[in-house]
Amino acid sequence: MAQTLISGRWQRSEPVPLTRSGYFWAALALQLAFGVRMVWVLLSQPYTAIDDAREHIFWMRRFLEPERFPHDLIADYYASQATPGFLAIYRWLSPLINPLTWNKILPTLLALAAVVGMFTLAEQLFKSRPVAFAASALFTLQMSYTDDVFAGVARSFFYPLFLWFLWALLKAKSRQVFLSVLLQALFYPTAALLSLGVLGLERLPGLSLSMSGSSTANNKSWRVLGLCLVAVGGILLPEVLGSSPFGPAITKAAAMQSPAFGPGGRNEFFVANPIYQYLISKRSGFGLMALYPLVLVLPACLWLFRQRPRLNAVGVRLLTCVALASFGWFLLAYALLFKLYLPNRFVRFSLPLLLCLLGGAALVAFCDWLGARLKLVRGAVVVGLVVPLLLLQVPLTPVQLERGNHPEIYGFLQRQPSDTLLAAFPRDADSLPMFTGLSVLASSIHALAWHPAYGQKMQMRLNDTLDAFYTDSPTLLRNFIDKYGIDFFVVYQHSYQAKRPGILAEPFRSQAYRLQAQHPQPLLKKLAQQQPTLADGDLALVSAATIRGAAPKTKS
Numbered sequence: 001m002a003q004t005l006i007s008g009r010w011q012r013s014e015p016v017p018l019t020r021s022g023y024f025w026a027a028l029a030l031q032l033a034f035g036v037r038m039v040w041v042l043l044s045q046p047y048t049a050i051d052d053a054r055e056h057i058f059w060m061r062r063f064l065e066p067e068r069f070p071h072d073l074i075a076d077y078y079a080s081q082a083t084p085g086f087l088a089i090y091r092w093l094s095p096l097i098n099p100l101t102w103n104k105i106l107p108t109l110l111a112l113a114a115v116v117g118m119f120t121l122a123e124q125l126f127k128s129r130p131v132a133f134a135a136s137a138l139f140t141l142q143m144s145y146t147d148d149v150f151a152g153v154a155r156s157f158f159y160p161l162f163l164w165f166l167w168a169l170l171k172a173k174s175r176q177v178f179l180s181v182l183l184q185a186l187f188y189p190t191a192a193l194l195s196l197g198v199l200g201l202e203r204l205p206g207l208s209l210s211m212s213g214s215s216t217a218n219n220k221s222w223r224v225l226g227l228c229l230v231a232v233g234g235i236l237l238p239e240v241l242g243s244s245p246f247g248p249a250i251t252k253a254a255a256m257q258s259p260a261f262g263p264g265g266r267n268e269f270f271v272a273n274p275i276y277q278y279l280i281s282k283r284s285g286f287g288l289m290a291l292y293p294l295v296l297v298l299p300a301c302l303w304l305f306r307q308r309p310r311l312n313a314v315g316v317r318l319l320t321c322v323a324l325a326s327f328g329w330f331l332l333a334y335a336l337l338f339k340l341y342l343p344n345r346f347v348r349f350s351l352p353l354l355l356c357l358l359g360g361a362a363l364v365a366f367c368d369w370l371g372a373r374l375k376l377v378r379g380a381v382v383v384g385l386v387v388p389l390l391l392l393q394v395p396l397t398p399v400q401l402e403r404g405n406h407p408e409i410y411g412f413l414q415r416q417p418s419d420t421l422l423a424a425f426p427r428d429a430d431s432l433p434m435f436t437g438l439s440v441l442a443s444s445i446h447a448l449a450w451h452p453a454y455g456q457k458m459q460m461r462l463n464d465t466l467d468a469f470y471t472d473s474p475t476l477l478r479n480f481i482d483k484y485g486i487d488f489f490v491v492y493q494h495s496y497q498a499k500r501p502g503i504l505a506e507p508f509r510s511q512a513y514r515l516q517a518q519h520p521q522p523l524l525k526k527l528a529q530q531q532p533t534l535a536d537g538d539l540a541l542v543s544a545a546t547i548r549g550a551a552p553k554t555k556s
Contacts, residue, residue, distance in 0.1 A: 023129040030136075031268075033113065034144055043057070045403065049401075053151050057152070057434070069439050070418065070419050077246060077448075114160045126311060126312070131364045138295055139356040145290070145292040163353070169209060174224045180195070193232070193340075194322075244451070249382055265505050269284045285343075287348045295359055322354060326347045341450075406536045408536050421438070422490055425466075426442060429442065441486065442461035447459070465513065466515055468524070472519050487545070488542065490539070496522065527547065
């Protein structure tokens with residue numbers, strides 16, 4: 001809605017179509033500037049990846065080369081955890097575009113769709129395009145602060161689909177509400193459960209979004225809720241009741257005894273500090289550590305400028321439903337730990353969404369106050385204040401970007417047979433499947449403990465890997481090769497530095513420090529310096545054949 005300052009008050013004029021709104025295009029331009037920069041960095045540097053893509057995307061080479069990652073425990077596990085929609089959007093497009101390349105482009109498209117969703121939702125809630133622009137700008141900042149969208153994984157679909165759902169619900173578009181919930185169940189089931197919670201709460205007295213109160217509208221709302229329940233249940237129940245190839249998820253009792261779920265663990269959840277566990281943690285709490293400070297602070301300033309802009313009554317009810325549904329599922333996830341995965345996932349996305357909406361209103365309220373005193377045009381104040389603020393805050397490159405600095409090594413490994421098996425220091429192995437297309441025995445980032453049938457095998461592999469990398473015994477090293485069929489060791493010299501094991505998760509960190517003290521001259525370290533198959537700076541490949549030559553066979 002266009003507005004003009006007349007006699008010190010903002011007067012509404014005729015609405016301008018969305019596609020002709022400067023605020024709308026400015027919001028898209030801010031996101032596009034960051035997205036294009038991200039795509040340029042990722043595509044111009046072949047050995048780069050967003051952090052979580054190294055977990056969820058690497059195995060998709062199988063779509064183009066079915067022989068890749070044969071009998072690979074890690075690839076099989078992550079393939080089994082992929083949701084149907086997430087899997088389909090990569091598999092269906094694989095004949096046209098390499099999944100690893102698609103993963104570098106898709107996040108920007110999802111982010112743009114999310115900004116469109118945020119802008120249209122905020123406009124409906126506040127009847128103000130300046131607020132929609134400011135909220136979208138803050139939302140862009142929040143998305144650039146984490147890799148939730150830019151990893152291009154299943155959770156990256158939350159914002160576009162959930163914002164579409166909220167807008168459709170607000171506009172009483174029943175078919176779009178149903179379709180959005182259906183897609184949420186296929187791509188990211190947590191979003192579907194949250195949407196069902198909103199639909200259920202919206203049926204309660206005092207929270208209904210229908211202002212007419214007619215029986216027809218009421219019956220229609222019940223039908224939509226019923227259809228969504230059937231659709232989500234039909235998609236999720238077979239998965240819940242079916243037999244997973246890796247067995248059931250870990251129980252709360254078992255997790256409380258596992259170092260992986262304790263302080264410093266790969267799946268850190270239970271910590272002694274209740275403030276950290278319930279408020280700050282990105283797994284067990286509200287995830288305040290994943291909120292950009294501006295997004296967290298600005299809504300608290302809204303009370304200073306209470307006059308305008310104001311959230312309409314329907315908007316208050318909608319945001320109340322979202323907040324209550326998020327908190328309700330959060331508590332239920334704690335009660336059923338870990339049957340609903342992580343409690344944090346029910347607030348991790350909805351909380352930033354709510355804060356960006358309120359923060360956008362706070363920014364525009366301040367601009368109104370400032371513009372009225374300086375007698376400036378509102379648009380100039382909003383854009384002139386918000387755009388520089390965002391440009392100073394948005395990073396030039398994606399957060400948690402992983403870079404490979406040894407292209408010669410990666411190229412050599414890519415030319416090896418597809419059944420080649422690599423072993424590396426756990427943290428150094430994280431990116432190897434993504435950059436080389438070869439299996440690794442174990443790695444830190446892939447050592448999830450949610451399913452004991454998988455987690456226990458990974459723990460054994462990681463323990464054996466650390467023993468092999470620190471041993472000074474040729475026999476033990478050769479036995480390790482024979483046990484797992486290792487073809488190459490990838491050895492970083494800096495991994496043997498005194499403080500390097502500190503970046504490992506527990507319980508492997510403690511084991512590494514113990515082995516480091518017991519074996520000050522590891523055999524692999526010597527072979528990497530003296531007999532490397534290929535070396536590049538502090539990185540060297542040591543073949544199994546080299547180690548066999550250095551390891552005399554034991555007599556039977």
